Amino acid sequence: MIRCIAVDDEAYAGKLLADYIQKVPFLELVGTTTSPIEAINWVQEGRVDLVFLDIQMPELTGIQFMKICGGKCKVILTTAYPEYALEGYEHDVVDYLLKPIPFDRFLRAAHKAQGMMPQQQTPTVASAAPAPVAPAPAPEYMFIKGESKNKFLKIDYSDILYVEGLKNYVSVFLRSERIVTYQTLRDLDEQLPQPPFYRVHKSYIISIDKVRMVDGNTVYIGDKSIPVGETYREGFLKMIREKEQQ
Template identity: 50%
Template sequence: MIRCLVVDDEPLALDIIADYIEKVPELSLSATTTNAIEGLGFVQQGNIDLVFLDVQMPELTGIQFLKIINGKCDVILTTAYPQYALEGYELNVTDYLLKPIAFDRFYKSVQKVIGQKNQAKNKHTFADQPQSNKVTDFIFVKTEHKIQRIDYDDIYYIEGLKDYISIFTSNERVITLQNMKRMEETLPEERFIRVHKSYIVALEKIESIERGRISLRDKIIPIGDTFKDAFYKRIGEKNS
């Protein structure tokens, strides 16, 4: 089953592609979103095989999206503007669908993806496995002026505030408009754990735990009552 994500700032366009996906047995709809930054989060989790991606979107264009994910999964561009076709193909998109998209053209495009994945499966080599299975050790977040890469190894802890989060790394504080739940889902659970409604910490950066508080670097972080049992169970498993 090919897990699909649809990213388009037009809700009607999302509904049309989602409906088409439901009609193809080999496809499974994982998520739809009108927010390109949220779409990046889905891809970074490694659970998406194919993205149907609009080109002209606010904050982040489809071309910028392609450059950031860098081949992590297959992409079919969906747009009303044919002038982006060449740049899309230069970035190795599987196909380019012009709106309004008819189902027969959609189905033909999907067959390319299915054929490519079947060929890769038959070769039985690591190099030819679908790129969506590759593990990344970093995330991209949108700051006020740019989209920034942050390596997992550099993260000490993450603090959630009302409308944004702060990521504290070995050498800087990065502020991004994102909620804690989405960040918690994006980060690899074997390396990070939520210990409070406002804090996620890197397990390997914990220096000590005393009286319900975590020390790491120059920060003391409280362990929330809601998260206490899961945290101490996790620590116990790591020490067993």
């Protein structure tokens, strides 16, 4: 097991990382803290193998934290600011996660850390078969950027009807409201699980579960009619026919 802590001066961000850590079978959550000073004490006491570390904090920056710890643990940096990536890699960090952090990206970083940890020597028993490891459950939600720099909104996948892209921002249409976020449709397409989400047009991603009717090259979700683009038509109709036969 890899003993982990999450260090972030914003408590909700630390809680999200803690939730992610607890979903991964080979990670063990030692604790979360908003204080880098407290986290340094845990590292110095030898209680930590891996730190998920925010870069911008009022007491100490993440870079200062790593200099003080002197390589006594592995570090995965977390931040909303991509301009710090190069400096982080100069300090030999395991990975660099850009907020909001989707679970699949977190999981890739965790596996990367696992591969960099010293292998523990355990007695081998010829007759003993390795115990199967249950896959980490996929999250049922995501976080998207809000209207201010450090604001993120939690959205349950089950509430999403469809997503419409408009240049450098998208509108996420939920059961009861519409949320505008300054991300690209491509970014969301990479975050949303498939299924139930499917891109049917250069400007639209839909939830298959919410489709009321498909009529030719048009999908209906509630009263909204959504065109199926030529690029996506063949794959979409093939998927619909396969579901019809199930």
